C-alpha cells in the first residue's frame with residue numbers, strides 16, 4: 001500500500017481533558033428539566049507529534065443525553081487509549097473503534113471526532129468544513145430559544161434579538177401550564193411579527209394531554225412543533241403528526257442513524273433536529289441529515305448547552321451539509337453564557353452564524369479561560 005507521507009501521517013501524542021463549569025446569565029426551563037446558574041461541559045485537546053493541537057467539546061445534559069462525569073470518564077478511560085499513538089489522518093478508523101469501545105456517550109465521541117477534524121484541518125491548513133464536504137452554506141440563519149420562566153426577561157431578550165437581526169425564535173413550551181404557553185404565543189404574535197416562531201415541548205406533555213395541547217399550539221401556525229412527548233413514544237408521535245396541520249419535528253427521539261431508520265419507518269415526524277452531540281460526531285450527524293432528506297424530511301442544526309467550542313463543530317458540520325436547511329441554534333456562546341471560552345467571539349452577524357475560514361475549527365479556546373472554568377486557575 002502506498003505510504004501517506006504528509007504531515008497528516010504523524011501520530012497523536014497528547015490527550016488532555018478539562019471538566020468546565022460555565023456560568024450562565026439566565027435560568028432556562030424545558031419540558032424535561034431546567035438549567036440554572038451554570039452548564040457543565042468537557043473540553044478535549046489532542047496534540048500531535050509536531051505540537052499541533054485539535055480541540056473538541058462534549059456538551060451533555062443529564063436529562064437528555066448523559067452526564068459530564070460520564071463524558072469525562074468515557075474520554076479518559078476508554079477513548080484515550082484507542083487514540084494515543086494513532087495517525088492523525090485515521091479519524092474514521094478511530095471513530096469506528098470508539099463506537100465499539102464504549103456504548104452511548106455520544107457527546108464524548110463528538111468531542112473526539114471534532115478534535116480529530118480540528119487537528120487535521122490545522123495541519124493541512126484548511127477549515128474543517130472542507131474535510132466534511134465543502135461549503136454548501138455561506139452563512140446559517142440563527143434561531144434563539146425563548147425558555148426563561150420570567151417572560152418579561154424574555155421580552156427584553158427578544159427586543160435585543162430583533163435589534164441584532166435575528167429573525168427566528170423557538171418558544172420552549174410544556175414546562176408550565178397551558179395558559180402560560182398560549183399567553184406567550186399571543187404576545188409574540190402581536191408584538192414580534194418579524195420573527196418566524198418555532199415551538200419545542202422537549203418531551204414535556206403527558207400522553208393524555210398531548211394531542212389536545214399540541215393542536216391548540218398548532219392554531220398559532222408555528223413553523224414547526226418539536227418533540228411533544230417522551231423520546232420513546234414513537235406511536236404517539238405518529239398520532240400527533242396525523243392530528244395537526246403543522247410539521248412535527250423529532251429531537252430526543254432521534255439521536256443517530258439507527259433512530260432515524262425507525263423514525264422514517266414509523267412515520268413519527270416531518271423533520272429532525274440534527275446535533276453532533278446526539279449523533280456521536282459530525283460525520284454521523286451528516287448521515288442523519290442525509291437519511292432525513294432521502295425520506296423527504298427537513299432538518300435543522302440543534303445544539304445542547306454548549307460553549308462556542310461545541311458550536312464550532314456544529315457550524316462546520318452544517319456548512320458542509322446542504323440537507324440541513326432550517327438554520328441552527330448555536331446561540332449559547334452569545335446569548336446564554338456569562339463568558340464564552342473562545343479566544344475570539346463566536347461569529348454571529350446580522351442574525352446569522354458565519355463559519356470561520358481559518359484552519360481547523362478556525363477559533364481556539366483561550367487556555368486561561370479553560371483553566372479558570374476548570375477550577376485550575
Ligand code: MG
Pocket residue numbers: 200202226227251252273
Ligand atoms: Mg429540541
